[in-house]
Amino acid sequence: MSRESEDVLRSLPTESRFYPSYRYSSQVAAAHSSPDSFWSSQARKLEWFRNWDKVLEWEEPYARWFVGGTINASFNALDRHIHTSRRNKVAYIWEGENGEVRSLTFQDLFREVNKFANLLVAQGIVRGDRIAIYMPMVPEFIIAILAATRIGATFSVIFSGFSAMALAGRLNDSKTKLVVTADVGHRRGKVLKLKEIVDEAVTSAPSVERIVVYRREGKDVDMKEGRDIWWQDSIKDVKTYLAPEHLDSTHPLFILYTSGTTGKPKGAVHGTGGYLTYAYATQKWVFDGREDDVYWCTADIGWITGHTYVIFGPLLHGLTSVIFEGTPDYPTPEKWWEIIERHKVSIFYTTPTAIRSLMRHGNDLPNKHDLGSLRLLGTVGEPINPAAWEWYYDIIGGTRCPIVDTFWQTETGGILISPSPNLGLVPLKPGSATLPLPGIEADIVDENGSSVPLGVRGFLVIKRPWPGMFANLYEDPERYKEVYWTKFPGSYYTGDYAVRDKDGYFWLLGRADEVLKVSGHRLGTIEIEDALMGHSSIAEAAVSSRPDPIKGEGIIIFAVLKRGLSPSQDLKDGLKQQVRKVLGPIATPDEIHFVSALPKTRSGKIMRRVVKAVASGASIGDVTTLEDEASVEELKKAVEEFSKTVSG
Numbered sequence: 002m003s004r005e006s007e008d009v010l011r012s013l014p015t016e017s018r019f020y021p022s023y024r025y026s027s028q029v030a031a032a033h034s035s036p037d038s039f040w041s042s043q044a045r046k047l048e049w050f051r052n053w054d055k056v057l058e059w060e061e062p063y064a065r066w067f068v069g070g071t072i073n074a075s076f077n078a079l080d081r082h083i084h085t086s087r088r089n090k091v092a093y094i095w096e097g098e099n100g101e102v103r104s105l106t107f108q109d110l111f112r113e114v115n116k117f118a119n120l121l122v123a124q125g126i127v128r129g130d131r132i133a134i135y136m137p138m139v140p141e142f143i144i145a146i147l148a149a150t151r152i153g154a155t156f157s158v159i160f161s162g163f164s165a166m167a168l169a170g171r172l173n174d175s176k177t178k179l180v181v182t183a184d185v186g187h188r189r190g191k192v193l194k195l196k197e198i199v200d201e202a203v204t205s206a207p208s209v210e211r212i213v214v215y216r217r218e219g220k221d222v223d224m225k226e227g228r229d230i231w232w233q234d235s236i237k238d239v240k241t242y243l244a245p246e247h248l249d250s251t252h253p254l255f256i257l258y259t260s261g262t263t264g265k266p267k268g269a270v271h272g273t274g275g276y277l278t279y280a281y282a283t284q285k286w287v288f289d290g291r292e293d294d295v296y297w298c299t300a301d302i303g304w305i306t307g308h309t310y311v312i313f314g315p316l317l318h319g320l321t322s323v324i325f326e327g328t329p330d331y332p333t334p335e336k337w338w339e340i341i342e343r344h345k346v347s348i349f350y351t352t353p354t355a356i357r358s359l360m361r362h363g364n365d366l367p368n369k370h371d372l373g374s375l376r377l378l379g380t381v382g383e384p385i386n387p388a389a390w391e392w393y394y395d396i397i398g399g400t401r402c403p404i405v406d407t408f409w410q411t412e413t414g415g416i417l418i419s420p421s422p423n424l425g426l427v428p429l430k431p432g433s434a435t436l437p438l439p440g441i442e443a444d445i446v447d448e449n450g451s452s453v454p455l456g457v458r459g460f461l462v463i464k465r466p467w468p469g470m471f472a473n474l475y476e477d478p479e480r481y482k483e484v485y486w487t488k489f490p491g492s493y494y495t496g497d498y499a500v501r502d503k504d505g506y507f508w509l510l511g512r513a514d515e516v517l518k519v520s521g522h523r524l525g526t527i528e529i530e531d532a533l534m535g536h537s538s539i540a541e542a543a544v545s546s547r548p549d550p551i552k553g554e555g556i557i558i559f560a561v562l563k564r565g566l567s568p569s570q571d572l573k574d575g576l577k578q579q580v581r582k583v584l585g586p587i588a589t590p591d592e593i594h595f596v597s598a599l600p601k602t603r604s605g606k607i608m609r610r611v612v613k614a615v616a617s618g619a620s621i622g623d624v625t626t627l628e629d630e631a632s633v634e635e636l637k638k639a640v641e642e643f644s645k646t647v648s649g
């Protein structure tokens with residue numbers, strides 16, 4: 002057993018036993034023994050225009066779900082409700098960073114989505130075109146997405162914290178025809194000039210023919226005649242209904258770019274029928290929403306969590322959701338508690354980073370507010386440390402609310418491993434996502450693909466397809482096969498380390514590849530290294546991370562300057578700027594160390610394991626293959642010096 006697994010197991014509570022409920026066990030058994038009929042019964046909860054001929058066509062590694070069926074996402078999210086008493090139910094309560102509040106009923110949303118769909122058609126968008134959305138967290142973000150799905154345009158959301166260059170890369174990769182944006186957005190009191198960023202991006206993205214601009218603030222922005230139109234002006238004369246396209250179940254619903262182990266982001270393509278079925282099923286199993294719940298998933302729509310659990314999951318179930326434009330501690334670190342109290346939020350889903358950053362402000366702020374409406378809490382995106390879990394449970398949940406620690410990924414479409422209040426809760430253990438949901442055949446394997454015994458760390462794999470699974474990487478099937486299906490043939494490789502305890506509970510132990518999780522955001526070390534190499538002073542760079550008490554991981558850079566240059570604060574600032582320019586503010590480095598060499602093997606490869614160990618202060622282990630041991634000492638010294646400066 003490895004040292005790390007021993008440490009994890011020692012920290013586990015010993016008293017709890019594993020008692021899955023009857024309902025949970027029977028669903029797991031049904032999904033295992035007859036997956037086709039199990040997933041059919043889930044899919045039947047949605048409305049299809051035409052039934053499928055085949056539940057799953059599995060030609061490894063490609064899964065096609067509900068083949069022959071036709072469906073429409075916006076129809077299932079909206080049309081179904083407006084013919085029922087849910088018509089006047091609030092779908093979204095939105096709060097702006099400046100305190101502005103708007104509510105949209107299902108009927109309101111239906112009307113606006115239909116209008117925007119008509120606007121897209123008037124702009125020449127047809128089924129199969131790609132449209133990109135680069136928006137602040139306003140309801141129009143959701144309207145634009147649903148409108149795209151109504152006409153069968155594949156949407157691609159780019160988080161508004163990505164730079165013009167990062168945006169351009171994604172627009173080009175997916176050959177986007179139209180971009181939806183806003184004049185500005187707000188983040189922590191700062192104005193983000195979104196339209197300006199889009200303008201810059203499209204100078205190198207020739208496929209973009211149209212830009213639709215939502216007037217968020219009436220700021221003066223350049224509008225290019227014949228290319229740019231204002232949302233509000235163009236929507237005035239369009240009709241309020243457009244019949245939804247009947248789309249094949251396998252029709253690409255969206256592309257979402259995510260970081261991997263090369264410099265180029267991966268465009269995960271999700272189909273329609275399978276994804277919606279999985280969003281519907283997991284929303285129910287994990288969050289168990291009821292008609293009178295007020296549900297708040299704090300994710301930005303720029304990430305997969307926003308796609309599945311801000312938009313599709315809750316809308317398919319006709320739930321009332323809260324959306325908030327701001328970050329957890331802006332304008333004040335009690336804003337979130339105020340919102341929960343004001344709107345009587347009952348289900349609250351957020352990230353460990355947010356919990357830790359709010360925990361830092363103490364108990365008085367949450368204690369000032371009545372959080373008694375809460376009945377269920379959730380976390381996602383990174384492992385949660387037991388101290389943050391306990392605080393969330395005691396102070397926010399008032400020891401009444403179970404916490405669902407949900408493990409999943411951009412590629413998986415929906416939650417894979419999590420407690421399930423709907424199917425029967427098992428005893429919770431702080432820091433464990435507990436057990437796989439029905440239909441998810443998870444295993445932990447060693448380098449050779451053999452299952453490891455309980456208590457031993459290994460690689461997390463999923464052994465059969467599930468409906469939420471992404472269909473491919475956009476126009477890159479080779480990379481799709483290589484990254485996910487080659488390491489362990491026949492299984493989907495998550496890229497995560499995990500261990501199972503004696504009760505069979507899964508503990509996620511972080512990424513096993515060159516991917517970082519900074520504030521829950523996924524960033525590739527090589528992507529950051531590539532960005533740095535664009536700076537004229539850099540000869541070489543290695544990017545790594547160290548544990549960060551709030552953000553989970555902090556980005557650390559070891560850089561070798563070109564001959565003749567000497568380290569300076571100006572150069573450090575320049576490098577930070579460089580990363581922000583290429584990738585955006587979310588990738589801003591935390592520490593930069595200038596060194597004269599990087600630790601390399603005799604064959605010239607950077608020893609990432611060594612860099613990582615130095616960056617995080619862990620033991621370095623065997624370095625006998627190292628070309629130059631002095632470089633390790635130098636890295637260590639750089640980090641020590643830095644810690645002294647910080648603590649001094």
Ligand code: PRX
Nearest residue numbers: 381382383384406407408409410411509523
């Ligand atoms: O390392 C795992 C971590 O987040 C990765 C997926 O990141 P992304 O595609 O951005 O999706 C995040 C939101 C679904 C995983 O490979 N991760 C996600 N959830 C958890 C987690 N690590 C531990 N515990 C979790 N609950």
